[in-house]
Amino acid sequence: MxxxxxxxxxxxxxxxxxxxxxxxxxxxxxxxxxxxxxxxxxxxxxxxxxxxxxxxxxxxxxxxxxxARLSFRTAWEIEEVRLHLEITACVMAVPEHDAESIRQLRALIEELEKDLDHPVTVARRNRAFHTAVMARTPNAFLREHVEELWDRAWQSSSASFFDLMPERKRLLPVENRRMVDLIEARDSAGLERLLVDRLSAIKVAWARALMSARASEERV
CATH class of the missing domain: 1.10.10.10 (Winged helix-like DNA-binding domain superfamily/Winged helix DNA-binding domain)
Incomplete structure (x- = not known):
């Protein structure tokens, strides 16, 4: 071969x-x-x-x-695992960031804010931001597994996520900017609290989305 x-x-x-x-x-x-x-x-x-x-x-x-096809529920199960691992990866990356990487993170947020009306564009730019945060994680194995899980659910989650949870689109720049502020302040504990709270909010949003998806399937 x-x-x-x-x-x-x-x-x-x-x-x-x-x-x-x-x-x-x-x-x-x-x-x-x-x-x-x-x-x-x-x-x-x-x-x-x-x-x-x-x-x-x-x-x-x-x-x-x-x-491969994924049900919306399976996509969420993958996303839930990814988000838990992502918290660890982002927190581990905090001491490794410097002025230049923080400048790049803020530029990615500005790019994200340019177009919040197209779900797939939002998903791609949000992923680019989080990938840049985790790029400084010293544990390559962890970083690679987060990316792999993101890939596995990408087709189902990239568009459907923000189609069914439009309120999340407007929150992303606010959350991401707060993340960068905490990284710049070297506040690992604060970042972890923020990401845990974000995960709780996403779980609620996904639960509502699952109900909407199920209702749509029943109407077909």
């Missing part, structure tokens, strides 16, 4: 899934993808197997593949 070709196919297909080019349930045709990437089928097949391990792809018995 040519690892570099497999890695290239993996990164390209993964990005297309996370960007919504391939939607949940879409078939992933080996021949078509290989042609698009100018590769043989072997590295593409291996890339799809790696994406299956990531929870982004389902490989069927007859050798076909499709983008």
């Amino acid at each position: 040519n690892f570099s070709k497999t890695q290239h196919a993996y990164e390209m297909i993964r990005r297309q899934i996370l960007d919504g080019v391939f939607r949940p349930g879409d078939p992933l045709r080996l021949t078509h993808i290989a042609r698009e990437l100018n590769l043989s089928e072997m590295p593409v097949r291996e890339a799809l197997r790696l994406l299956q391990k990531d929870g982004l792809v389902i490989m069927n018995l007859h050798r076909s593949a499709e983008v």
Whole structure:
């Protein structure tokens, strides 16, 4: 197996899934993808197997593949675990931030505030902010697992989250700015309290969203 070709196919297909080019349930045709990437089928097949391990792809018995589907409830279960781990990662990152990284965090908040009306844009920019906070976490294993969990629920949560919880969009810049203020003050305990309170608020919002999603399904 040519690892570099497999890695290239993996990164390209993964990005297309996370960007919504391939939607949940879409078939992933080996021949078509290989042609698009100018590769043989072997590295593409291996890339799809790696994406299956990531929870982004389902490989069927007859050798076909499709983008994984997640129920809204399963997406929340993944998100809940991610948010708990993210608290630890963000708190651990506090002593590692400096004036330049804090300046970058504030710039990301300004970018987020430019367009709060489009759920997927909001989700992407909010993720960029939190990724930048966690980038200084010294525990790479923890950081990678938070990112992996974010990927696994991304298709279901990136749009649905803010569609069903529009009030959360307006709170993000306020919460994120408070996070940066606490990081700049080196107040790890204060940041942890803020993130725990935020998690409690998100749990309430998700519970309401689950009820809305269930009601919508029943009407169909």
